[in-house]
Amino acid sequence: MKLLFEGDHGKALCEHCQQVVTTTYVRRNVPFSDGHGEAKDVLVGICDVCETVVAIPAQSTPAIKEARKHQLTPIEARLPAIYLDVLDAAMHVVTKEASVQTRKLFISYYLRELVETKAADRLQRTHYEFSQWFSKQMTCRHLTPSRSMKRLSMKVNSYVADDFIILLEATHMTRTDLLKSVIWHIQEDVIEHRNPVVISDLQRLTRVAM
Known part of the structure; x- marks a missing residue:
């Protein structure tokens, strides 16, 4: 050369x-x-x-x-507040130093994992299952579902943006529903099942990013 x-x-x-x-x-x-x-x-x-x-x-x-x-693309959606509570709780399991900025790291990790494992069908199923679970929880606890909404806003690089588009096209879901489903996957792996492989991966990522 x-x-x-x-x-x-x-x-x-x-x-x-x-x-x-x-x-x-x-x-x-x-x-x-x-x-x-x-x-x-x-x-x-x-x-x-x-x-x-x-x-x-x-x-x-x-x-x-x-x-x-480093050319960043915005990914935004208004979600029921419970979803961001779930995401933040999962982040706290992984690291006590988690901040709002850690949300992007977790979402980006899961978008890549879901693309690599070709798990689009799981996303659709997870979205339905969480809706059913949430309704059941509200009924069992005699609670009225909250109308509180929060905005999830991230600026991601072109690789993460491409993963997001791939999953949108594969699932035919809206941006909002896709993000809901991704967050519920995080809840299942990190909070419910305490998947050691996933938690270890996320801990390494957060140490590098912080």
């Missing part, structure tokens, strides 16, 4: 000019192809005729990938 410097020249095909052109390597902010965000101050080859970016050297690829990874 040839290491390039600012001011070096080369040749590349320019789509704008529709011909092979001479290029000059300079530092530029490079927009992502989807139009959301950019990689700042990376070395690229620009067309000497129209100044369009036409070449990205290998040495610039890691910086562009890193910038892409």
Whole structure:
């Protein structure tokens, strides 16, 4: 691999000019192809005729990938307050140092696990089972279901956002119902069954993140 410097020249095909052109390597902010965000101050080859970016050297690829990874996407939903209570209780089981920011870590971990294990059908079933369980609890305790709602709001990287979209498409669930189901999976693994593998994984993640 040839290491390039600012001011070096080369040749590349320019789509704008529709011909092979001479290029000059300079530092530029490079927009992502989807139009959301950019990689700042990376070395690229620009067309000497129209100044369009036409070449990205290998040495610039890691910086562009890193910038892409940190481009954040919001995931938001209004949920019955009990769901966030459940999530926070599970976080407290894993670490006494848990904060609101730890919610994103737990949700992200479970989205990846559910994608890797192709567990979309479990999500739909879990959502139904929790609805039934919750109704039964309210009846047994002679309680009226609370109308209190809270917002779950996270900004996640492109990998987590992709996992979320994959599960949405596989389950045909709404964003809200999907998040409800994911949280109930967390409750089952961490609070109810005290799954040692899951808890150990989450403890390692929280130690690194804090």
